[in-house]
Amino acid sequence: MRSFLWLLCSLPLTALAAEPGPVAATTPVxxxxxxxxxLSQMLLGLLLVIGLIFVLAxxxxxxxxxxxxxxxxxKLLASQALGPRDRLVLVQVGGEQILLGLSAGRITPLHVLxxxxxxxxxxxxxxxxxxxxxxxLGRDQKDKL
Numbered sequence: 831m832r833s834f835l836w837l838l839c840s841l842p843l844t845a846l847a848a849e850p851g852p853v854a855a856t857t858p859v860x861x862x863x864x865x866x867x868x869l870s871q872m873l874l875g876l877l878l879v880i881g882l883i884f885v886l887a888x889x890x891x892x893x894x895x896x897x898x899x900x901x902x903x904x905k906l907l908a909s910q911a912l913g914p915r916d917r918l919v920l921v922q923v924g925g926e927q928i929l930l931g932l933s934a935g936r937i938t939p940l941h942v943l944x945x946x947x948x949x950x951x952x953x954x955x956x957x958x959x960x961x962x963x964x965x966x967l968g969r970d971q972k973d974k975l
Contacts, residue, residue: 907949920947 907927908920915934920927927943 907947922946 903924905922906919907922910918912918917932918940919930919932921930922928925946927946928939929941929943931938931940
């Protein structure tokens with residue numbers, strides 16, 4: 831900082847107060863070509879970001895499929911909504927089934943079943959939504975396979 835101040839003080843004041851020279855005539859820049867270049871650059875960047883989102887979503891799905899499916903220790907067997915924030919959940923942990931009460935910010939074990947409840951062999955509720963959505967879109971479940 832001291833060297834900058836020393837350099838500034840050593841310059842003659844006439845060098846600091848130089849008069850501006852004649853202003854060169856500038857040609858007006860065509861605004862349309864500049865605007866179209868900026869617009870195309872913005873669209874290219876937007877397409878790149880959207881493409882990146884789709885690629886990352888595809889990779890996330892692939893990574894989730896790689897993990898072990900059948901080695902889950904805790905399984906959600908059934909769920910019943912009691913209100914907007916309250917529900918009953920039947921969970922199987924190992925060979926034991928537990929009925930849990932879920933409320934806002936709280937999980938309460940209600941009962942440990944002595945005999946396991948045998949549920950009919952049906953698909954989980956999440957696939958029911960997928961089936962209904964496919965039906966609404968006009969596609970059969972056979973198209974999915």
